[in-house]
Amino acid sequence: MGMNNSKTNGNKKLLNILRKNETVSVGLAVLLLVFLVLARPNFLDRVNIDSLQTSIAPYGIMAIGMMILLISGVFDLSVGSTMGLGGLVSAITLTLGVSPAVAILTGILSGLLIGLINGLIVEIAGVNALITTIGTMYIGRGISEIVLVGRGYAGYTNFPDSFNNLGRGQFLNIYYMFWILLVLLVVFQLVLRYTKFGRQLFFIGGNYDAAEKLGINARRIRILAFVLSGALAAFAGILVTSRAGIANRYTGVGAHMDVIIACIIGGGSLIGGQGSVVGAFSGMVFMVLMSNAFNLYAIPPQWQSILVGIILLIVITVDGYVSLSKQKRLGKI
Amino acid sequence: MAMSSTETAISISRKKRFSFGALTIVLITAILFAFLTFTSDTFFTYRNIYAIFYGVSFQFIAVIGFTYLMIIGEIDLSVGSVYAFSGMFMGYLMVMKDVPLIPAIGLSLLACVVMGALTGFLIVRFKLNSMMVTIATMTLIRGLASNFVKRMYGATYPSVMRHLSKIKFKDIYLTIIIMIILVVILEILLRKSSIFKRLYSVGENRQTARIYGVKSNRIIISLFALSALAAGIGGILLNSRVTYADTAIGLGLEFHLLTAAVLGGASLYGGRGSMLGSAVGLIFLATILNGMVIFNIEPLLQQLIVGIILIIAVYVDTRLNKHE
Numbered sequence: 001m002g003m004n005n006s007k008t009n010g011n012k013k014l015l016n017i018l019r020k021n022e023t024v025s026v027g028l029a030v031l032l033l034v035f036l037v038l039a040r041p042n043f044l045d046r047v048n049i050d051s052l053q054t055s056i057a058p059y060g061i062m063a064i065g066m067m068i069l070l071i072s073g074v075f076d077l078s079v080g081s082t083m084g085l086g087g088l089v090s091a092i093t094l095t096l097g098v099s100p101a102v103a104i105l106t107g108i109l110s111g112l113l114i115g116l117i118n119g120l121i122v123e124i125a126g127v128n129a130l131i132t133t134i135g136t137m138y139i140g141r142g143i144s145e146i147v148l149v150g151r152g153y154a155g156y157t158n159f160p161d162s163f164n165n166l167g168r169g170q171f172l173n174i175y176y177m178f179w180i181l182l183v184l185l186v187v188f189q190l191v192l193r194y195t196k197f198g199r200q201l202f203f204i205g206g207n208y209d210a211a212e213k214l215g216i217n218a219r220r221i222r223i224l225a226f227v228l229s230g231a232l233a234a235f236a237g238i239l240v241t242s243r244a245g246i247a248n249r250y251t252g253v254g255a256h257m258d259v260i261i262a263c264i265i266g267g268g269s270l271i272g273g274q275g276s277v278v279g280a281f282s283g284m285v286f287m288v289l290m291s292n293a294f295n296l297y298a299i300p301p302q303w304q305s306i307l308v309g310i311i312l313l314i315v316i317t318v319d320g321y322v323s324l325s326k327q328k329r330l331g332k333i
Numbered sequence: 334m335a336m337s338s339t340e341t342a343i344s345i346s347r348k349k350r351f352s353f354g355a356l357t358i359v360l361i362t363a364i365l366f367a368f369l370t371f372t373s374d375t376f377f378t379y380r381n382i383y384a385i386f387y388g389v390s391f392q393f394i395a396v397i398g399f400t401y402l403m404i405i406g407e408i409d410l411s412v413g414s415v416y417a418f419s420g421m422f423m424g425y426l427m428v429m430k431d432v433p434l435i436p437a438i439g440l441s442l443l444a445c446v447v448m449g450a451l452t453g454f455l456i457v458r459f460k461l462n463s464m465m466v467t468i469a470t471m472t473l474i475r476g477l478a479s480n481f482v483k484r485m486y487g488a489t490y491p492s493v494m495r496h497l498s499k500i501k502f503k504d505i506y507l508t509i510i511i512m513i514i515l516v517v518i519l520e521i522l523l524r525k526s527s528i529f530k531r532l533y534s535v536g537e538n539r540q541t542a543r544i545y546g547v548k549s550n551r552i553i554i555s556l557f558a559l560s561a562l563a564a565g566i567g568g569i570l571l572n573s574r575v576t577y578a579d580t581a582i583g584l585g586l587e588f589h590l591l592t593a594a595v596l597g598g599a600s601l602y603g604g605r606g607s608m609l610g611s612a613v614g615l616i617f618l619a620t621i622l623n624g625m626v627i628f629n630i631e632p633l634l635q636q637l638i639v640g641i642i643l644i645i646a647v648y649v650d651t652r653l654n655k656h657e
Binding site: 121125126127128130131132134135136137138139141142143145146149257260261264269270271300301302303304305306307308309310312313316317320321324 | 455459460461462464465466468469470471472473474475476477479480482483588591592595601602631633634635636637638639640641643644647648651652
């Protein structure tokens with residue numbers, strides 16, 4: 001009897017741990033990190049650490065925005081094209097001769113605007129988020145292409161040093177952009193945990209109608225989430241642009257999928273109501289570390305998509321299994 | 334009496350479902366055709382229209398399963414990857430392993446069907462969100478396809494395989510003929526056959542469908558298998574046309590098909606959709622690109638215009654349906 005009890009308790013505990021969304025991704029990321037540190041001496045090389053930071057930072061920043069949207073029950077496929085556009089807008093305004101600060105703000109503003117448009121179309125016009133953001137993804141890419149006509153593959157280059165410094169500068173041997181990511185992580189983790197806005201995001205994602213009946217202005221909050229996601233994506237694009245010193249049509253292509261995948265591995269769900277900023281971050285760290293591992297071991301990159309696909313399938317299935325068994329326990333099924 | 338009143342009730346609700354979706358896109362496409370015909374000499378020529386239909390015929394095969402899935406309220410984002418995978422796997426078998434044509438087609442399509450059925454099984458068994466699962470399978474299958482690309486080192490497919498897309502019947506490409514025949518048959522089946530009508534009830538309400546004895550789980554799994562099979566056949570033909578394993582094959586196809594199906598009256602919430610609508614949606618998208626090339630407009634603008642049309646179409650549709 002006793003043994004049986006402790007066994008079910010153990011099972012429950014295991015279920016609870018799996019249920020805590022970010023555990024899986026944090027575990028995966030830490031395991032992979034430890035493995036790489038121990039197994040590959042060149043993992044800790046300056047060059048490698050640099051490239052890790054500068055890939056994790058922009059994508060991590062985008063993942064924060066995406067996770068906020070996922071929690072509230074929607075998502076944004078246009079982040080990749082917004083990323084490209086944000087970098088381009090900054091580059092163009094720089095070429096027009098404004099100061100880097102103004103250029104950066106204009107770039108962020110462009111993302112904010114796209115986010116606002118997304119939010120208004122989804123929440124006010126009532127068009128499904130998938131359709132809307134596929135539409136704005138096409139529109140954003142179209143605008144980028146038009147702006148770049150006649151500029152060849154290189155696009156815009158030759159930015160002032162003060163702008164490039166944003167992407168290349170370091171403080172205490174850590175890139176500015178990585179510091180920015182860390183600050184944003186802390187800020188948004190606090191926002192989700194301790195503010196009304198944060199809690200309302202979870203309510204809305206859990207049950208939209210009930211949230212509205214409780215007097216939560218669900219529309220406004222989701223629009224705000226779209227605006228945040230757009231602004232963060234554009235900012236990520238600006239960081240990438242200033243790091244590379246180049247703004248072209250390839251920035252952010254396919255980024256939306258990477259970001260969504262990282263968020264799902266990190267415990268987010270397209271159904272809404274679950275997720276955390278820590279999960280978004282660890283999911284993204286895991287993805288970047290994995291692609292780094294493939295580089296270090298010189299394994300062809302196509303194996304990476306296969307592995308990511310399998311991991312994603314396992315994560316989704318386990319999550320589904322856990323929530324099914326929970327519902328069964330509660331007698332809902 | 335009672336019978337006839339339920340029958341009218343059913344026919345009214347069915348009319349509502351169909352009249353709007355397919356008709357709108359047919360009308361819009363007709364207007365676009367008329368506009369391009371009057372403003373350009375080169376548009377309404379046999380050669381040009383033929384080229385548009387030939388291009389669309391490959392995507393059409395893939396949109397069949399996709400549309401059925403949308404009708405039952407599911408989505409398959411892995412179509413683009415399957416599209417690439419099927420032809421590349423077949424090509425790999427033929428080029429590197431010397432497998433003859435028919436077994437290569439069989440093995441490749443079998444692989445597609447198994448992957449589709451597994452996807453459907455996972456979704457049904459664990460009650461998963463199909464979009465999430467197919468984002469995963471999309472990534473996985475694309476990885477498999479890229480593997481074949483790398484292993485073939487840019488080799489051209491054997492001539493028997495390249496010939497597949499060029500088969501003609503009375504001077505018309507077979508793919509076009511197949512498309513037209515399938516559109517007619519599948520559209521009639523969707524409207525008249527009680528088996529296919531069930532798909533709409535599954536899409537409208539799983540619970541009710543189950544009460545009336547519709548085995549939705551079995552339907553969902555079979556349709557995911559069908560979607561992979563259809564995408565696989567389309568992909569084999571397109572690979573045959575491209576003549577070698579190009580990494581760009583099928584990239585973004587899922588969104589293209591989604592746009593076409595939605596323009597053709599399908600809804601992400603299920604319960605709506607038409608084969609004719611999806612086919613005309615594809616033709617519409619191809620015609621826009623064609624018109625832009627004729628008018629020498631930056632073809633890059635295409636994405637912008639498609640994006641705007643997509644949002645407006647769905648917006649108008651949402652508004653009108655609310656008023657009903």
